[in-house]
Amino acid sequence: MTKIVVVTSGKGGVGKTTTSASFATGLAQRGKKVAVIDFDVGLRNLDLIMGCERRVVFDFVNVIQGEASLRQALIKDKTFPNLHILAASQTRDKEALTPEGVEKVLNDLRSEGFDYVVCDSPAGIERGAHLAMYFADEALVVTNPEVSSVRDSDRVLGLLASKTRRVERNEARIKEHLVLTRYNPARVLKGEMLSLEDVTEILAIPVLGVIPESTAVLNSSNAGTPVITLPDADAGQAYDDLVSRFLGEDRPLRFTTVEKKGLFSKWLGG
Amino acid sequence: MLPVTRINATTDDLAAIQAQLESMARQMPAMVQGMTAVLETSVPVSLAGYLSAVRSSGMKVVGVSGALLEADAAGLGLPVLPADTGAAKPARGAAQTASVPQSAAPETVPAPAPAARTSSRLIADPIRGGQQIYARGADLTITHQVGAGAEVVADGNIHIYGRLAGRAIAGADGDTQARIFCRRFEPELVAIAGVYAVAEQLHGEWLGKPAQVFLQDGTLKVERLD
Ligand SMILES: Nc1ncnc2c1ncn2[C@@H]1O[C@H](COP(=O)(O)OP(=O)(O)OP(=O)(O)O)[C@@H](O)[C@H]1O
Ligand SMILES: [Mg+2]
Numbered sequence: 190m191t192k193i194v195v196v197t198s199g200k201g202g203v204g205k206t207t208t209s210a211s212f213a214t215g216l217a218q219r220g221k222k223v224a225v226i227d228f229d230v231g232l233r234n235l236d237l238i239m240g241c242e243r244r245v246v247f248d249f250v251n252v253i254q255g256e257a258s259l260r261q262a263l264i265k266d267k268t269f270p271n272l273h274i275l276a277a278s279q280t281r282d283k284e285a286l287t288p289e290g291v292e293k294v295l296n297d298l299r300s301e302g303f304d305y306v307v308c309d310s311p312a313g314i315e316r317g318a319h320l321a322m323y324f325a326d327e328a329l330v331v332t333n334p335e336v337s338s339v340r341d342s343d344r345v346l347g348l349l350a351s352k353t354r355r356v357e358r359n360e361a362r363i364k365e366h367l368v369l370t371r372y373n374p375a376r377v378l379k380g381e382m383l384s385l386e387d388v389t390e391i392l393a394i395p396v397l398g399v400i401p402e403s404t405a406v407l408n409s410s411n412a413g414t415p416v417i418t419l420p421d422a423d424a425g426q427a428y429d430d431l432v433s434r435f436l437g438e439d440r441p442l443r444f445t446t447v448e449k450k451g452l453f454s455k456w457l458g459g
Numbered sequence: 460m461l462p463v464t465r466i467n468a469t470t471d472d473l474a475a476i477q478a479q480l481e482s483m484a485r486q487m488p489a490m491v492q493g494m495t496a497v498l499e500t501s502v503p504v505s506l507a508g509y510l511s512a513v514r515s516s517g518m519k520v521v522g523v524s525g526a527l528l529e530a531d532a533a534g535l536g537l538p539v540l541p542a543d544t545g546a547a548k549p550a551r552g553a554a555q556t557a558s559v560p561q562s563a564a565p566e567t568v569p570a571p572a573p574a575a576r577t578s579s580r581l582i583a584d585p586i587r588g589g590q591q592i593y594a595r596g597a598d599l600t601i602t603h604q605v606g607a608g609a610e611v612v613a614d615g616n617i618h619i620y621g622r623l624a625g626r627a628i629a630g631a632d633g634d635t636q637a638r639i640f641c642r643r644f645e646p647e648l649v650a651i652a653g654v655y656a657v658a659e660q661l662h663g664e665w666l667g668k669p670a671q672v673f674l675q676d677g678t679l680k681v682e683r684l685d
Pocket of ligand 1: 207234
């Protein structure tokens with residue numbers, strides 16, 4: 190059974206694409222057959238972070254409009270052959286995404302035997318974001334620890350509870366997971382950011398992962414390698430925990446409190 | 460008798476009237492839609508234009524009142540009603556540049572004691588930003604929270620066993636006895652029978668505490684419940 194997972198947020202720039210890339214890669218590392226789709230028509234990003242931007246021939250819109258087959262458009266990851274990327278079109282406009290077209294692509298992925306389809310949503314609550322969530326079975330709601338991001342996530346949770354196919358068909362509701370990213374415990378302590386507790390109280394959904402603010406994220410994006418593939422990076426480890434938890438493993442939260450730097454680590458330049 | 464909202468024009472600028480009504484309809488759509496209204500005016504104004512501005516906001520106009528509108532009423536098929544006999548309530552908030560209706564409080568004619576409500580609606584999920592719930596002819600009980608940007612409306616009372624961070628509008632069909640209760644009071648707006656207050660006006664010792672809101676002599680009162 191194929192599971193469709195949307196990565197969504199409402200607010201822009203909070204880490205949806207970063208999360209989609211690492212989440213999809215983490216599932217693939219564990220042997221799952223995964224496709225990750227960029228729904229952000231007009232703003233290609235996912236292929237950059239996945240390091241396949243120079244191999245894009247056909248995109249999501251080409252498939253929807255019948256200009257290419259799904260197989261032609263799926264880009265196989267260099268490291269994990271069971272991981273596939275469907276890039277967004279940079280040249281078409283958003284109107285090119287149609288409910289029927291998206292449904293057809295998802296159904297084709299089902300019949301190809303994919304375990305997971307990860308839908309990287311664009312920001313906002315318009316067409317692209319709506320279509321990215323409409324067919325989902327589960328949702329990763331990506332939030333930064335600040336008021337406007339949390340509010341937008343709350344709004345998106347309202348849409349997940351009302352404007353999806355599962356709701357229209359009276360099926361079990363979408364399973365919602367909170368992903369709190371760019372978390373900086375030191376700034377939380379100073380009162381400059383909302384705490385994990387503040388955010389979970391407002392959003393009232395279970396936490397799947399807390400990803401620390403980390404310079405490794407930008408570096409890995411620039412290098413075209415999702416941060417989860419860097420075992421030494423704090424954010425990579427946090428994403429690794431997140432994927433394990435998603436698959437049912439019990440892993441304690443890390444990187445949520447200020448780490449005391451010991452004397453030795455200082456001397457050793459750690 | 461239906462509860463009726465009296466709208467008094469204080470300007471003949473139809474665009475300004477329309478703009479204010481639209482903003483009110485945006486803020487409290489569930490309340491404004493289908494609200495029954497009687498038109499009044501303090502300045503000479505074109506009744507036809509006034510009428511279409513009010514109607515376009517979704518309100519139902521049932522008549523006019525006052526000498527300035529009487530003359531044109533018959534031609535537009537509207538009955539002329541007697542003036543409101545109830546003591547005029549002071550408008551809340553600063554009345555802006557001659558606007559309609561008085562900036563915060565459409566004056567609601569006290570409705571005759573409404574029939575005891577038998578129905579109620581229960582919601583056990585969080586109400587999220589952007590969502591709107593209307594319990595028509597009923598009380599509304601929410602065993603979760605009402606998030607910022609969410610709106611809950613009931614013709615009766617509203618009980619929230621969680622945080623109220625959005626808008627709560629009780630007595631939406633004019634019941635001045637309706638109340639709002641919540642476990643944590645941090646609203647964006649509360650209203651009872653058309654009298655409302657926004658967050659800015661609601662800084663008190665009750666903030667973040669269990670509280671109730673009710674009308675006393677036409678004025679909103681907030682009281683701690685613990
Ligand atoms: N944990 C993190 N630490 C530091 N920077 C991060 C982290 N996560 C994301 N970023 C940075 O934030 C920026 C936005 O990230 P990303 O593109 O993943 O967000 P998005 O939600 O997909 O944005 P959009 O809404 O535009 O699609 C990027 O520059 C990324 O490198
Ligand atoms: Mg993105």
